[in-house]
Amino acid sequence: MNDWLKVAMPKGRIYKQASTLFREAGLLVPEDEDQSRKLIIDIPEVKMQFIMAKPVDVPTYVEYGAADIGIVGKDVLLEEKRDVYELLDLGIARCRMSVIGLPDWKPLTNPRVATKYPNVASQYFRERGQQVEVIKLNGSIELAPLIGLADRIVDMVETGKTLQENGLVELEEMFGITSRLIANRVSYRMKNEVIQQLCDRLQVQRNVQVKG
Numbered sequence: 001m002n003d004w005l006k007v008a009m010p011k012g013r014i015y016k017q018a019s020t021l022f023r024e025a026g027l028l029v030p031e032d033e034d035q036s037r038k039l040i041i042d043i044p045e046v047k048m049q050f051i052m053a054k055p056v057d058v059p060t061y062v063e064y065g066a067a068d069i070g071i072v073g074k075d076v077l078l079e080e081k082r083d084v085y086e087l088l089d090l091g092i093a094r095c096r097m098s099v100i101g102l103p104d105w106k107p108l109t110n111p112r113v114a115t116k117y118p119n120v121a122s123q124y125f126r127e128r129g130q131q132v133e134v135i136k137l138n139g140s141i142e143l144a145p146l147i148g149l150a151d152r153i154v155d156m157v158e159t160g161k162t163l164q165e166n167g168l169v170e171l172e173e174m175f176g177i178t179s180r181l182i183a184n185r186v187s188y189r190m191k192n193e194v195i196q197q198l199c200d201r202l203q204v205q206r207n208v209q210v211k212g
């Protein structure tokens with residue numbers, strides 16, 4: 001199976017958008033993941049193997065060559081800093097990373113900031129000369145300022161519904177986030193033709209969607 005292309009796909013919220021983009025670009029992908037609990041899906045007709053990974057682990061599979069290419073949010077790339085090529089902005093799973101707090105938030109000395117992204121948050125505040133204590137959480141980050149664990153949080157905002165329903169406000173927008181196509185460095189050289197073809201097809205489809 002050495003000539004097959006191994007693709008790490010993120011399970012969960014990105015999967016539907018990523019698989020739709022692949023299909024619209026004329027590429028075969030497994031059915032939506034809620035149909036199956038299978039983690040490795042082979043498509044022999046096109047010599048592709050799909051690995052259904054936890055989103056945050058996609059760059060790890062790709063860096064180590066367990067997958068040749070993968071799809072992952074820019075947020076994860078910024079946090080994990082894995083040694084992979086970033087080939088294409090797919091323009092899907094669009095959201096933003098922001099600093100969030102209560103509306104009556106006041107600057108404190110050495111405030112606590114809770115986040116799923118400790119490296120990104122530390123760098124962001126360090127670059128602005130602000131000393132903060134970063135606390136790593138794994139989900140429901142919006143709880144932290146509500147129950148006094150932290151003064152502010154760094155988290156994703158898409159529709160703003162989570163903030164609104166919990167009485168929080170966006171204090172600073174940090175970066176726009178979309179999902180990216182990434183590749184293992186060796187695979188990119190050894191399987192260049194097939195990876196480049198796939199990348200080109202996805203790029204054409206993405207451009208169609210951007211214009212539409």
Ligand SMILES: Nc1ncnc2c1ncn2[C@@H]1O[C@H](COP(=O)(O)OP(=O)(O)OP(=O)(O)O)[C@@H](O)[C@H]1O
Pocket residue numbers: 011012013014054055056072073074075076093094095156157158159177178179
């Ligand atoms: N509210 C959002 N709207 C759009 N995209 C988002 C949003 N939140 C996160 N994302 C993007 O989707 C990716 C995956 O989201 P998330 O980390 O929440 O995983 P998940 O699909 O819920 O699975 P799990 O939490 O089980 O790992 C993130 O890395 C980010 O790029």
Ligand SMILES: O=P(O)(O)OC[C@H]1O[C@H](OP(=O)(O)OP(=O)(O)O)[C@H](O)[C@@H]1O
Pocket residue numbers: 138139140141142155156157158159160161162163
């Ligand atoms: O602006 P909105 O459209 O409300 O989206 C933002 C929410 O989406 C993500 O949470 P997710 O659903 O991944 O939950 P978790 O972080 O608690 O696991 C993010 O961490 C925000 O909480």
